[in-house]
Amino acid sequence: MRPAQWRQVRLLVLVGFLLLWQLAAWWLASRSLPTPVAVLEVLWQQLLSGELLKHLGATLARMAASFSLAMLVGVAIGILMGNRRVWNELLDVLLILALNIPALVTIILCYLWLGLGETAAVLAVALNKMPTVVVTLREGARAVDRQLLEVAQVYRLSRWQTFSKVYLPQLYPYLFAAARNGLALIWKIVLVVELLGRSNGVGFQLGNYFHFFDIKGILAYTLAFALIVLALETLLLRPLEQRLNRWRR
Amino acid sequence: MSFLTVYITDKTYTNGVQAIRDLHFQVAKGEFVALVAPSGAGKSTLLNLLAGLDTDFQGKLAFPADASLSFMFQEPRLLPWLTVEDNIRLVLDAPARHTDLTRFARMDLLLQQLGLQDFRQLYPNQLSGGMKRRAALVRAFVTRPAVLLMDEPFQSLDEPTAQGLRQLLLQLWAEHHPTVLFVTHSLNEALLLADRILFLSARPAQVVLDYTVPLPRPRPQQLSELQALQTELLQRFPQLLSGSGVSSQPFANPAAPKL
Numbered sequence: 252m253r254p255a256q257w258r259q260v261r262l263l264v265l266v267g268f269l270l271l272w273q274l275a276a277w278w279l280a281s282r283s284l285p286t287p288v289a290v291l292e293v294l295w296q297q298l299l300s301g302e303l304l305k306h307l308g309a310t311l312a313r314m315a316a317s318f319s320l321a322m323l324v325g326v327a328i329g330i331l332m333g334n335r336r337v338w339n340e341l342l343d344v345l346l347i348l349a350l351n352i353p354a355l356v357t358i359i360l361c362y363l364w365l366g367l368g369e370t371a372a373v374l375a376v377a378l379n380k381m382p383t384v385v386v387t388l389r390e391g392a393r394a395v396d397r398q399l400l401e402v403a404q405v406y407r408l409s410r411w412q413t414f415s416k417v418y419l420p421q422l423y424p425y426l427f428a429a430a431r432n433g434l435a436l437i438w439k440i441v442l443v444v445e446l447l448g449r450s451n452g453v454g455f456q457l458g459n460y461f462h463f464f465d466i467k468g469i470l471a472y473t474l475a476f477a478l479i480v481l482a483l484e485t486l487l488l489r490p491l492e493q494r495l496n497r498w499r500r
Numbered sequence: 501m502s503f504l505t506v507y508i509t510d511k512t513y514t515n516g517v518q519a520i521r522d523l524h525f526q527v528a529k530g531e532f533v534a535l536v537a538p539s540g541a542g543k544s545t546l547l548n549l550l551a552g553l554d555t556d557f558q559g560k561l562a563f564p565a566d567a568s569l570s571f572m573f574q575e576p577r578l579l580p581w582l583t584v585e586d587n588i589r590l591v592l593d594a595p596a597r598h599t600d601l602t603r604f605a606r607m608d609l610l611l612q613q614l615g616l617q618d619f620r621q622l623y624p625n626q627l628s629g630g631m632k633r634r635a636a637l638v639r640a641f642v643t644r645p646a647v648l649l650m651d652e653p654f655q656s657l658d659e660p661t662a663q664g665l666r667q668l669l670l671q672l673w674a675e676h677h678p679t680v681l682f683v684t685h686s687l688n689e690a691l692l693l694a695d696r697i698l699f700l701s702a703r704p705a706q707v708v709l710d711y712t713v714p715l716p717r718p719r720p721q722q723l724s725e726l727q728a729l730q731t732e733l734l735q736r737f738p739q740l741l742s743g744s745g746v747s748s749q750p751f752a753n754p755a756a757p758k759l
Contacts, residue, residue: 398577405551405571406591406643416590420581498581498623 285467293471302456303475309452311479313369313441317376318433324377325384325429330422332385333392349382354440358447367448372441379440384429391425423495431488438480502526503679504647508559511545511704519545520557521704530677534690537700538741543683546705547571547649550681563647568596570645570678572653576632578624584635585611585620588642597643610638614668630661634668641672648678652685666692670719687733687741691726692719699740709737 252260269287276286297303332339332346358375365371395418403413445454453472460468504527511520519542527533537543548554550561551571578587588611592603611617614634624632633653640648654662670693673680684690690697691713699709711733720726734740 398573398575399579401551401553402571402573402577402579404553405569406594406639407596408590408594412590412593416582417579420579495581498625 283466285470289467290470290474293467294475297468297471303472306451306453306456306472307475307479309449310441310445310454310476313373313376313445313452314434314437316373317380317441318437320373320377321380321384321433321437322430325381326388326426328381329385329388330392333389333395339389346382346385349378350386354379354443358440358444362448372444372449375444376437376441380433380437383432383436387425387429387432388422391422395421420495427488427492431484434480434483434488438476503529503531503563504681505560505562506546506550507561508546508549508557510558511542511549511556518704520549521706523700523705523707525698525707525710527679527681530679532673532680532682532693532695534682534684534694534697535700536684536687536690536697536741537705538702539685541700541702542705543700544574544651547651547681547683550647551649567646568643569647569649570640570643572636572640572648572650574652574655576624576636578632578635578639580624583621583623584616584627587624587635588639591639591643600644603642606644607638607642610642613672614638629657630665633657633665637665637668637672641676641678644676645678648680650680650682652683654689669693674717685741687730688726691715691729709740 273287276284294303328342332342357378361371361375361378365374399417399421400413403417408417441452442454442457445452446458449455453476456472457469460466460472506523506525506527508520508523510518510522512518523546535543535546545554549557551569578584579590582590585607588607589604591597592600592607597603611620614637616631616634616638619627619631619635624635627635636653640650654665657665666689682690682693687697694713697709697711697713698707699711700706701708713729715725715729
């Protein structure tokens with residue numbers, strides 16, 4: 252099938268899912284499962300009142316900040332550990348610890364140590380994400396083809412040329428894997444962070460709906476968020492990845 | 501008037517394997533020297549030392565400090581994410597070559613000469629093995645190297661393709677005249693290409709015979725003449741390609757009578 256046809260298939264799956272949901276809600280006729288139409292109504296009201304955008308904006312800003320921080324630091328440490336034996340030996344135990352500390356513990360400790368502020372919130376999310384970035388990039392750095400680096404050395408390429416044209420392209424697949432998993436993980440964690448210690452954001456709003464047993468509201472915000480993540484994937488990550496992978500054809 | 505002097509007393513890897521011991525020879529400017537030895541004799545090690553990829557050895561390597569160097573590896577080693585043209589532009593964009601104003605014109609000419617004109621926008625994965633070698637040849641010559649190191653570059657190709665590439669190499673060498681060190685395990689290939697052949701022993705590598713090829717250039721296209729020479733050589737030195745010593749009086753030192 253052509254790419255355009257695959258896109259249609261993806262869309263069909265989405266529509267089919269919504270249809271199934273609508274049918275199930277009609278059949279159950281329960282307050283626990285509102286129909287998609289009812290959910291969309293709430294979504295529309297929230298959009299008009301400006302509440303939705305306010306909370307979404309706050310959450311997205313936090314995500315962007317912690318994503319950038321986690322990627323930047325994680326990539327640097329991952330490359331270092333993949334290339335230098337000493338650093339790998341030094342940091343490996345800490346990495347295993349960091350991978351296995353429950354997200355909730357990191358979040359609570361950040362709030363306790365740094366106070367219930369924005370810095371603590373962003374740092375807590377970033378710290379949860381960082382170890383997986385390190386692991387992925389370490390793998391990538393270890394798989395780098397030394398033979399191509401020898402070519403760079405023989406033909407006396409500059410450090411920047413060697414890094415940007417010879418080294419980094421070999422890490423692209425790993426960077427994409429880290430970014431994609433990262434997006435999924437971060438959006439799960441950022442809501443918990445907001446629920447526990449912020450007075451805006453989707454997580455905070457979900458907490459409110461939880462107190463009032465407002466399932467329509469919970470689903471409306473979930474839907475809005477899912478749509479944004481989907482849009483990020485289709486409009487940003489996929490085209491970028493395809494562009495960088497042209498040579499693999 | 502030697503241009504390149506190799507004087508390696510010892511190269512031992514960290515795992516204890518001695519690759520080279522007392523390997524001494526000299527190469528004149530513009531000379532085409534083939535190094536023939538059994539596989540695993542430390543030929544690639546020698547080229548890596550000359551290219552500066554490995555600096556851990558005892559002894560001395562001398563060639564003019566400003567001599568630019570190209571290396572054609574066993575595999576073409578093109579960057580798969582760059583097109584043929586971008587692979588070549590990459591080495592031309594290296595800081596040392598910024599003052600060379602004719603470099604891109606030279607690239608165009610070489611691409612044309614080697615029949616890559618219509619393939620310059622393709623990625624290496626889209627090219628045949630022979631085409632990839634041609635691109636690697638362009639990359640090797642485009643920097644106008646004073647020294648060209650070649651590590652069995654035409655291995656793993658079918659014979660007609662390899663033969664075509666050898667002719668292209670001879671043509672480029674005649675035009676640009678770099679000093680060439682060409683590693684091979686094929687005596688035939690060495691006789692066809694080189695001015696002089698250094699036969700190396702098995703590990704640890706030493707020169708067992710320094711042989712000047714008594715053939716005019718351009719070299720005969722018929723293989724029969726090469727074949728005759730090869731047979732004669734092997735009759736005189738039956739041990740030559742096995743990597744053991746030729747006689748009790750090694751021909752290694754330059755004072756030894758040339759054949």
